[in-house]
Amino acid sequence: MNRKSVRFGQNFVTSINDINKICKKIDVNSNDVYFEIGPGKGHFTQYFVERAKEVIAIEIDSELIPILNNKFSDLDNIKIVNHDFMSYELPSTFKYKVFGNIPFNLSTSIIRKLSLEKYADEIYLIVELGFAKRLEDLNRKMGLMLAPFYEISILYNIPKRYFHPIPSVEVVLIKLKRTSYNMSMKEYIKYEDFIEKWVKKDYNVLFTKNQLKQAIRYGNIDNLRILKVDQILSIFESYKLFNGLK
Numbered sequence: 001m002n003r004k005s006v007r008f009g010q011n012f013v014t015s016i017n018d019i020n021k022i023c024k025k026i027d028v029n030s031n032d033v034y035f036e037i038g039p040g041k042g043h044f045t046q047y048f049v050e051r052a053k054e055v056i057a058i059e060i061d062s063e064l065i066p067i068l069n070n071k072f073s074d075l076d077n078i079k080i081v082n083h084d085f086m087s088y089e090l091p092s093t094f095k096y097k098v099f100g101n102i103p104f105n106l107s108t109s110i111i112r113k114l115s116l117e118k119y120a121d122e123i124y125l126i127v128e129l130g131f132a133k134r135l136e137d138l139n140r141k142m143g144l145m146l147a148p149f150y151e152i153s154i155l156y157n158i159p160k161r162y163f164h165p166i167p168s169v170e171v172v173l174i175k176l177k178r179t180s181y182n183m184s185m186k187e188y189i190k191y192e193d194f195i196e197k198w199v200k201k202d203y204n205v206l207f208t209k210n211q212l213k214q215a216i217r218y219g220n221i222d223n224l225r226i227l228k229v230d231q232i233l234s235i236f237e238s239y240k241l242f243n244g245l246k
């Protein structure tokens with residue numbers, strides 16, 4: 001690995017056998033448009049390009065672009081883009097899918113970006129197990145920020161030996177399936193502010209005693225510590241209503 005791949009990269013999977021075992025869990029068919037985050041040298045890309053209608057591979061490291069162009073020069077269903085995924089403008093007119101074996105320190109920012117992309121219908125990411133668990137946890141900020149928009153499932157505990165260098169943490173493949181719920185950026189910022197206070201249990205900052213009682217009643221809630229997604233959204237709606245934020 002060169003200096004750049006250490007800077008932008010992390011844990012690579014290169015064996016075709018191992019890649020097939022991981023990708024078997026992923027739904028790819030001939031109607032799919034797939035965006036790949038960080039294709040690297042195109043090991044996973046090959047799998048998608050052979051099965052999807054189109055692949056748009058977005059790689060930040062300009063040194064990898066000639067390698068990718070060369071590898072896929074015979075194919076016309078792939079577009080290789082030298083761009084930072086974080087500032088890449090995703091489509092807003094058709095549904096698409098996303099795959100990424102991404103640097104783990106980008107997981108949170110990628111999830112945040114994709115939360116607002118209503119056409120990102122299915123997302124498959126390779127992430128740390130701990131991160132995946134935080135995404136599933138509706139008592140934590142990350143879980144509550146994601147839950148309205150995506151149903152999350154852990155598809156596969158990937159054997160550490162598939163990666164090089166071998167990671168020190170457990171790594172999993174997760175799937176996020178888009179729900180029909182949407183928010184504007186403005187609304188999302190309000191929701192984030194609300195959730196930050198909610199997870200700290202700062203209920204008295206969010207509501208008066210009476211308002212909290214009412215919000216609990218509107219949300220049909222028995223136990224504030226075990227909430228379902230629609231209940232937290234109902235509480236958020238009450239919060240906006242009581243605070244003139246609607």
Ligand SMILES: C[S@@+](CC[C@H](N)C(=O)[O-])C[C@H]1O[C@@H](n2cnc3c(N)ncnc32)[C@H](O)[C@@H]1O
Pocket residue numbers: 005008009010011012013014037038039040041042043044058059060061064083084085086100101102103106
């Ligand atoms: C862990 S490596 C994986 C490479 C390849 N997917 C694989 O599994 O072999 C992560 C890749 O993401 C790229 N990358 C890192 N940050 C990125 C960003 N913000 N936007 C696009 N690509 C990025 C890196 O340059 C690197 O190629």
